[in-house]
Amino acid sequence: MDRQSRIVILTGAGISAESGVPTFRGPDGLWEGHRVEDVATPEAFARNPALVQAFYDARRARLADVAPNAAHIALGRLDSAWPGELLIVTQNVDDLHERGGALRLVHMHGELLSAWCTACDTRHRWQGPLGSFPPCPACGAPQLRPDIVWFGEMPYAMNRILRSLARCDLFVAIGTSGQVYPAAGFVETAREAGARTLELNLDPSAMSARFHESRLGRAGTLVPALVDELLA
Numbered sequence: 001m002d003r004q005s006r007i008v009i010l011t012g013a014g015i016s017a018e019s020g021v022p023t024f025r026g027p028d029g030l031w032e033g034h035r036v037e038d039v040a041t042p043e044a045f046a047r048n049p050a051l052v053q054a055f056y057d058a059r060r061a062r063l064a065d066v067a068p069n070a071a072h073i074a075l076g077r078l079d080s081a082w083p084g085e086l087l088i089v090t091q092n093v094d095d096l097h098e099r100g101g102a103l104r105l106v107h108m109h110g111e112l113l114s115a116w117c118t119a120c121d122t123r124h125r126w127q128g129p130l131g132s133f134p135p136c137p138a139c140g141a142p143q144l145r146p147d148i149v150w151f152g153e154m155p156y157a158m159n160r161i162l163r164s165l166a167r168c169d170l171f172v173a174i175g176t177s178g179q180v181y182p183a184a185g186f187v188e189t190a191r192e193a194g195a196r197t198l199e200l201n202l203d204p205s206a207m208s209a210r211f212h213e214s215r216l217g218r219a220g221t222l223v224p225a226l227v228d229e230l231l232a
């Protein structure tokens with residue numbers, strides 16, 4: 001890679017695992033004990049808003065107890081030092097990339113620290129719980145929901161992401177099981193653009209065979225090493 005190369009990095013729950021944020025599909029994963037349809041769909045929210053708010057309130061509250069790990073910090077270092085185009089696309093709803101120093105970042109599945117008012121369609125930075133249905137700071141309606149992309153909803157920033165993928169030279173996927181689309185399909189889009197594709201994951205993922213190279217191990221070890229390689 002020369003230093004003008006265009007890089008897209010996709011991250012998933014695995015990059016936050018070493019910070020103590022549970023992944024979705026592991027043995028102690030977030031979906032264990034919860035059916036996805038009960039907590040992560042618009043239908044679930046319509047049916048049982050209290051349960052859905054409680055699920056995300058608990059996750060939002062836990063953010064105060066976790067810190068970015070070596071992988072988040074390495075990507076922050078890459079973001080500040082890389083002179084070429086770079087976009088970090090995270091499927092994660094925690095704020096650990098921001099706290100690790102990443103700026104060129106999009107949250108394609110939304111953010112725990114944002115609340116969305118479905119009455120006036122405004123978004124607000126949000127630290128506390130939503131379970132008591134507090135009034136929207138803009139319109140006063142008690143209709144704030146977690147600003148999370150649920151199954152059946154359109155991920156955020158797709159135009160920007162697809163534009164970056166269509167012109168990238170290197171695509172790296174970190175800590176994602178490759179089971180949820182559209183993110184799972186990004187490797188194909190990047191390959192069609194002629195990019196080199198690299199996966200960093202603890203175990204082989206559903207998409208491993210589609211990458212030019214897969215490195216197996218912990219993100220906290222593999223990501224700083226990759227960043228050192230890129231910046232060398």
Ligand code: OAD
Pocket residue numbers: 011012013014015017018023024025026029040091092109149150151174175176177178179180200201202203204205217218219220
């Ligand atoms: P998953 O839980 O499906 O996958 C996490 C991946 O990270 C697995 O392949 C693990 O092997 C790997 N992993 C675990 N620990 C790791 C470590 N220390 N270092 C490197 N890799 C590690 O999470 P995602 O792929 O992010 O969407 O899940 C994608 C989407 O599914 C989520 O954004 C969420 C979920 O449904 C929504 O809620 C919309």
